Amino acid sequence: MVLEVCIDSVESAIAAERGGSKRVELCSGLFEGGLTPGAGLIASVRRHVAIDMFVMIRPRGGDFLYSDLEFEVMREEIASARRLGADGLVLGLLDEDGRVDLDRTRELVNLAAPLPVTFHRAIDMTPDPAAAVEDVIATGARRILTSGGASSVTQGMAEITRMVKAARGRVAIMPGGGISPENIATVALATGANEFHSSARTAVASAMNFRKQAIAMGDLRDREFQSYIVREERVRALVQALAAAPASTVGAPAD
Secondary structure, three states: OEEEEEEOOHHHHHHHHHHOOOEEEEOEOHHHOOEOOOHHHHHHHHHHOOOEEEEEOOOOOOOOOOOHHHHHHHHHHHHHHHHOOOOEEEEOOEOOOOOEOHHHHHHHHHHHOOOOEEEOHHHHHOOOHHHHHHHHHHHOOOEEEEOOOOOOHHHHHHHHHHHHHHHOOOOEEEEEOOOOOOOHHHHHHHHOOOEEEEOOEEEEEOOOOOOOOOOOOOOOHHHOOEEEEEOHHHHHHHHHHHHOOOOOOOOOOOO
16 A cells, blocks of 8 residues: 655655655645645755655646646646656646546646656546546546545545545545544545555744744735644654555455
8 A cells, every 4th residue: 555645845755755655745835735846846855755756736726727828837847847857747627617627637647648647636626526537537647636525535435435436446546635644544444545645744833033923924824933844753653554454345356
């Protein structure tokens, strides 16, 4: 089984590798659900870790209906991530009806080749995530990151199980969204998934002594003197809990 850790810094990438993660999903803007990281961050993470680095391709927050100019940016970001040493890409596009944008997703998957593409939680914003699995398969993407169309995997486990069964091994279904050392074994057993995605984040107070409270540099005022990092010990706890999880027969081929 594989644990992927979502990160937004070099420090967190190193902690994920030391904790036993086999892959990181590199993003910026985690409080917007993850955005494309800058070139400097991609290059630095590549220098410091040897595990697989999948790079988020998402030009802005909000919905997944992109303009032609935004699509142009995504193409450029894929080319840049490839040059900087990405092992895979993470992206997702929907049409105005909330369905997988087959043509443009397939175009980006082909542009990324031979690197594998993960279709991210945009699938959770479709009318029927289990039905959308077929569309993602048609684009050539290799895996799907999903919370089962719910706010967390614990709420969406029944839908994730449906998605695993619908996939029939043709695409990996990777639960993500609220995965913790306490629930990862339960999610594995209930859904039959073999790959899992976690942020493994811990809040850390700023080391600043002087703190000017009258203004804020962004809309999230309570975060001005707080950041989130991945802790090596939390990743290790996730890996250990996953290793101890009993095997599931969900999605297994019939005899």
